Amino acid sequence: QVQLVESGGGLVQPGGSLRLSCTVSGTIFGIYMAWYRQAPGKQRELVARITTDRSTKYLDSVKGRFTISRDNVPGAVYLQMDSLKPEDTAVYYCNSYPNTWSWGQGTQVTVSS
Numbered sequence: 001q002v003q004l005v006e007s008g009g010g011l012v013q014p015g016g017s018l019r020l021s022c023t024v025s026g027t028i029f030g031i032y033m034a035w036y037r038q039a040p041g042k043q044r045e046l047v048a049r050i051t052t053d054r055s056t057k058y059l060d061s062v063k064g065r066f067t068i069s070r071d072n073v074p075g076a077v078y079l080q081m082d083s084l085k086p087e088d089t090a091v092y093y094c095n096s097y098p099n100t101w102s103w104g105q106g107t108q109v110t111v112s113s
Helices: none
Strands: 004-007 010-012 018-024 033-038 045-050 056-058 066-071 076-081 090-096 107-111
Touching: 004 090, 018 090, 018 107, 033 066, 033 076, 045 066, 045 076, 056 066, 076 090
Parallel strands: 010 107
Antiparallel strands: 004 018, 018 076, 033 045, 033 090, 045 056, 066 076, 090 107
8 A cells, every 4th residue: 555655844934935745655657646735624626746757737826836846766756835825825745646545644834924
């Protein structure tokens, strides 16, 4: 069973940056990967995804601010988040795309002054 461990979240002021990391218990070669987030009282949403040839796609509200990247062996996915806004506050999760494995615990990102 694949295990996902997210890290790198924290409290940051508006305009700040964070780099999230996700380790996967196994290779992710040949698998599309993504970052998702869930804010309080809202549904989980897709933030960014990356294909096997490293083509990327982003949620409109994070375009130009977030960058997703990956290492296939060992399996890892990253999310560089710059120019953070309060509305980016959420628990962030990585997972495969479009079909997901069991979810990890996520990492909390709080953007506040």
